[in-house]
Amino acid sequence: xxxxxxxxxxxxxxxxxxxxxxxxxxxxxxxxxxxxxxxxxxxxxxxxxxxxxxxxxxxxxxxxxxxxxxxxxxxxxxxxxxxxxxxxxxxxxxxxxxxxxxxxxxxxxxxxxxxxxxxxxxxxxxxxxxxxxxxxxxxxxxxxxxxxxxxxxxxxxxxxxxxxxxxxxxxxxxxxxxxxxxxxxxxxxxxxxxxxxxxxxxxxxxxxxxxxxxxxxxxxxxxxxxxxxxxxxxxxxxxxx
Numbered sequence: 001x002x003x004x005x006x007x008x009x010x011x012x013x014x015x016x017x018x019x020x021x022x023x024x025x026x027x028x029x030x031x032x033x034x035x036x037x038x039x040x041x042x043x044x045x046x047x048x049x050x051x052x053x054x055x056x057x058x059x060x061x062x063x064x065x066x067x068x069x070x071x072x073x074x075x076x077x078x079x080x081x082x083x084x085x086x087x088x089x090x091x092x093x094x095x096x097x098x099x100x101x102x103x104x105x106x107x108x109x110x111x112x113x114x115x116x117x118x119x120x121x122x123x124x125x126x127x128x129x130x131x132x133x134x135x136x137x138x139x140x141x142x143x144x145x146x147x148x149x150x151x152x153x154x155x156x157x158x159x160x161x162x163x164x165x166x167x168x169x170x171x172x173x174x175x176x177x178x179x180x181x182x183x184x185x186x187x188x189x190x191x192x193x194x195x196x197x198x199x200x201x202x203x204x205x206x207x208x209x210x211x212x213x214x215x216x217x218x219x220x221x222x223x224x225x226x227x228x229x230x231x232x233x234x235x236x237x238x239x240x241x
Contacts, residue, residue, distance in 0.1 A: 017080035019044040021179035025211035060107035065114045073121035076218040079108040086141040104148040131173040133233040160227030168226040175233035177205040200235030
């Protein structure tokens with residue numbers, strides 16, 4: 001494989017949680033654009049073979065932080081692991097909050113700290129996190145989700161200030177997206193239609209919708225953007241019908 005880092009022909013990207021859902025859509029798009037992609041999986045070992053892409057096992061918070069498979073310089077980092085646990089507040093145990101926080105916040109921090117020296121060696125490196133529409137727009141039973149993702153939004157803005165001008169840090173805040181993670185909420189045509197109707201655009205998001213935004217934020221096309229929380233949510237957060 002010919003690797004040319006000059007002229008924007010190819011960049012190196014690390015996608016944590018790239019074997020399914022939004023993460024896999026990001027991996028596919030980055031790969032199709034001629035980038036070199038390093039992706040991790042937790043349980044989905046049967047990852048598709050993609051050109052310019054390698055998959056590596058990594059369990060957030062449990063696997064040893066060993067990223068020796070990466071090149072010395074990487075141009076972008078995406079952290080995709082997340083959970084959707086919707087319960088009334090009174091039924092959520094403190095440990096449930098801790099588990100979500102460990103996965104979605106501490107996991108992101110520890111992984112990023114480990115690969116940060118490689119990002120610092122790149123020019124105009126980009127970091128992308130995922131929040132949720134539920135942080136800025138209150139929904140019933142979303143406390144457990146919103147707490148962790150609210151911390152991600154704070155992390156995004158703080159890191160954007162600390163890492164500028166060498167690196168850019170942004171986050172995407174989606175609404176419900178048709179992935180395996182959301183399968184319990186979209187397990188029938190009736191549920192899909194009901195959830196679609198809650199959005200001004202009357203459709204459920206697809207993984208590719210989020211991948212398009214993530215790849216834009218990773219690319220030089222967004223070189224003058226940092227510290228932003230970008231809603232990709234079918235209009236849920238800003239349009240009232």
